[in-house]
Amino acid sequence: MAYLKQAKNENFFQLASNQSAENFLHTKSDYWQLKLNSAEFAQKMDNEDPIGYIRKQFAYPKICSILNIDTNQNEECVYLCGQSLGLMPKRVIEYTSNFLNDWATLGVFGHFMGSNPWAKCDVPCIPTMSLLVGGRIKEVAVMNQLSTNLHIMMTAFYQPKGDRYKILYEENAFPSDQYAINSQIKMRGYDPKDAKIIVKARKGESCLRTEDIIDILRREGHSISLVLFGGVHYYTGQLFDIETITRVAHEQNCYIGWDLAHAVGNVPLELHDWQVDFAVWCTYKYLNGGAGCIGGIFVHLNHFKNDQLTRLDGWWGNRESTRFQMFDDIDRDNGAAGFRNSNPSIHQCSALLASLEIFDEVGINQIRSKSIILTRYLEYLILNELQDLCEFTILTPLNSHERGAQLSIRPHIITAKQINDELEKLGIVIDIRDDIIRIAPAPLYNTFFDVFRFVLQLKRVLLKLTTTSNIIKY
Numbered sequence: 001m002a003y004l005k006q007a008k009n010e011n012f013f014q015l016a017s018n019q020s021a022e023n024f025l026h027t028k029s030d031y032w033q034l035k036l037n038s039a040e041f042a043q044k045m046d047n048e049d050p051i052g053y054i055r056k057q058f059a060y061p062k063i064c065s066i067l068n069i070d071t072n073q074n075e076e077c078v079y080l081c082g083q084s085l086g087l088m089p090k091r092v093i094e095y096t097s098n099f100l101n102d103w104a105t106l107g108v109f110g111h112f113m114g115s116n117p118w119a120k121c122d123v124p125c126i127p128t129m130s131l132l133v134g135g136r137i138k139e140v141a142v143m144n145q146l147s148t149n150l151h152i153m154m155t156a157f158y159q160p161k162g163d164r165y166k167i168l169y170e171e172n173a174f175p176s177d178q179y180a181i182n183s184q185i186k187m188r189g190y191d192p193k194d195a196k197i198i199v200k201a202r203k204g205e206s207c208l209r210t211e212d213i214i215d216i217l218r219r220e221g222h223s224i225s226l227v228l229f230g231g232v233h234y235y236t237g238q239l240f241d242i243e244t245i246t247r248v249a250h251e252q253n254c255y256i257g258w259d260l261a262h263a264v265g266n267v268p269l270e271l272h273d274w275q276v277d278f279a280v281w282c283t284y285k286y287l288n289g290g291a292g293c294i295g296g297i298f299v300h301l302n303h304f305k306n307d308q309l310t311r312l313d314g315w316w317g318n319r320e321s322t323r324f325q326m327f328d329d330i331d332r333d334n335g336a337a338g339f340r341n342s343n344p345s346i347h348q349c350s351a352l353l354a355s356l357e358i359f360d361e362v363g364i365n366q367i368r369s370k371s372i373i374l375t376r377y378l379e380y381l382i383l384n385e386l387q388d389l390c391e392f393t394i395l396t397p398l399n400s401h402e403r404g405a406q407l408s409i410r411p412h413i414i415t416a417k418q419i420n421d422e423l424e425k426l427g428i429v430i431d432i433r434d435d436i437i438r439i440a441p442a443p444l445y446n447t448f449f450d451v452f453r454f455v456l457q458l459k460r461v462l463l464k465l466t467t468t469s470n471i472i473k474y
Contacts, residue, residue, distance in 0.1 A: 008048060008050040009048070009050060010366065012049065012050050013049075013373050014369055015369070021375075022380065025376065025377060025380065028041075028044075032044055036380060037381060037384060041448075042451065043448075045448040046447045046448050046449055049370065049447070049448075051367070051370060051443070051444070054444050054445065055444070057089055058090065058288075059089075060077070060079065060445070061079060061429070062074055065077075066427060075427070077427040078450050078453050079446070080446065080451075081429045081440060083237075083285055083286070083405070083406050083438055083440035084438075086285055086286060086289070086442065088288065089354050089358055091357070092290070092354040092355070095350040095351065095353060095354040096350045098114075098350070099116065099118075099347065099350045101115075102114035110346075116349070119343065121346045122143070124349075125142050125352050125353050126141070128357070128359055129296055129356065131359075131360075132264055132265060132269065132287075132356075132359060133260070133264060133271050133296070134274075138304075138334065139271075139272060139300060139335060139336050140297070141297050141299075141339060142294050142295065142297075142344065143296075143297065143341065143344060144342075145282065145292065146259070146281060147176045149297050150176070150259065150280050151180055151183070152297075153299075154228070156278070156311060157226060157255040157309065158184050159255070159308065160188050160190065163222065164222065165188070165195055165223070166194075166197050166220070166223045166224050167181050167184075167185065167195060167224070167228060168217065168224050168226070169181060169229060170208060170233065171198050171199060171200040171201060172235050174234045174261070177228065177259055197216065197220055197223075199212060207238040207395070207396075207397055208238065208240075210240070210244060213248075214248050217245075218251075221252025221254060222252070225255070226257065227254050227257070228258075228259065229245065229259070230260075230262065230263075231262065231264075231267075231269070232263040232266060232404045232406070234262050235433060235436070236396055236408050237395070237397075237403050237404060237406035237408045238402060239263070239397075239402050239403050242258060242269070246276050246277075247275070255277045257279060258271075258278075258280075259280055259281070260279050261281050261282045262285060264283075265285070265287040265367075266285075266286040267364075268364050272301075275302070276300060277299075277302075277303065278300070279297065280296070281296050283295060283355075286404075287356070289352040293352055294345055294352060298336065299335070299336045299339060304335055311338075312341065313330045315341070315342065315343070316341060316344070317330060317338045318330050318333060319331045319332070319334075362444070367444060371405045371441075372400045374443055374451065375400065375404075376400055378441055378451045378454075379394070379398075379407060381452065382455060385459055386455070386458065386462060389462040389463060389466070390411060390413060391411070391412040392409050392412065393410040393412070394409055395409065395436060396409075405440050405442055405443060406439065406440045407438075407439045408437070409439070410435055413466055414462075414465045414466050415435065418465055419458070420437060422461040423458065426457045426460075428454055428457050439454070
């Protein structure tokens with residue numbers, strides 16, 4: 001289903017050679033004679049946005065629906081929480097209704113008949129998903145959820161032998177990654193205290209330096225069996241140099257996998273060309289598939305005939321042509337599909353397909369172009385509107401090409417919880433983790449005016465919570 005595009009310059013957000021996002025914003029400000037920190041500038045940017053029409057295809061929560069606020073307010077909230085849970089595409093209702101109708105009218109025949117036959121309901125998701133991760137069709141599958149897929153992939157690719165038994169990963173990795181790492185190490189009979197190498201940021205810094213990761217790989221590579229990193233760090237928002245880290249890991253004869261939960265649908269990826277061994281991801285953050293939606297995996301074709309991988313076989317990993325012949329031993333499907341265990345959920349695939357069609361229509365490169373400008377606009381307003389109100393530390397890299405659609409900010413003097421509690425009362429939805437606030441302007445449904453409204457309300461909250469004058473720190 002394609003929705004009518006508005007006739008606008010599709011290259012509006014395209015940066016000129018060597019042009020920064022900040023320069024882009026200032027150029028538009030000067031040309032339009034509108035101040036960057038004005039509502040008029042934000043609205044003008046939205047009017048020129050070539051993918052702005054897509055926002056209308058998402059269901060936006062109303063302020064009256066959010067906890068702890070005045071139930072008389074019926075306007076839309078400012079939703080900047082896509083790094084935690086994306087908004088629902090309106091077409092999800094239609095797609096799930098079709099499934100329910102098929103179930104009601106066809107019963108068991110719905111496996112092979114109807115609007116999207118259930119036995120193959122994952123198949124329509126694969127082409128767009130492959131484009132989003134930069135993989136070949138056969139290298140990508142949708143199945144299970146992220147943590148389960150992580151265990152399946154680590155069972156295959158974590159192969160400790162002799163002195164090469166350690167796992168390298170980043171400091172403050174998402175807890176599920178750390179749990180899986182600990183579990184897999186213990187399952188192989190090793191002590192996690194000895195079998196883990198954790199890359200840490202330098203003193204006084206929040207993000208990891210690529211050169212430090214490379215240095216550890218080259219120094220400790222002889223002892224490393226597996227490298228596992230998050231593509232975009234959930235806490236800081238740092239986008240890692242996947243291509244370079246993968247190349248150096250392979251130079252040390254290490255397998256390398258990536259948790260792309262915060263990267264897929266957020267930044268362009270080229271997993272096949274980068275020679276990534278495997279990757280896993282969820283689909284409910286920037287992919288907007290809904291809470292707990294089906295996950296995805298990537299397995300490079302280099303490993304399709306790798307008999308050294310330990311597989312956790314299941315019925316749906318069997319070739320489709322022989323699946324119902326009920327063999328005692330698996331006739332394993334070729335490619336990523338051979339890693340599947342159970343039949344896919346039509347409930348989840350219906351929702352995911354509805355969202356993926358939007359990505360197919362817009363394209364990840366156009367999404368990323370807007371994202372770079374939108375996130376820089378958020379950063380600009382924070383730096384210029386809040387610097388006299390409260391001291392902050394911005395954890396996220398300042399380089400637009402080293403981050404996704406997220407800014408992570410640590411407030412001082414007042415707490416992240418205090419700020420979030422007050423913003424929530426005003427209908428502003430962000431996310432807090434520990435002592436930071438995470439703000440995610442998702443380019444598919446967030447606008448420049450959303451960002452303007454957020455900073456305006458944040459300014460009011462800070463005025464209420466503190467009168468201490470400080471500066472923003474990096």
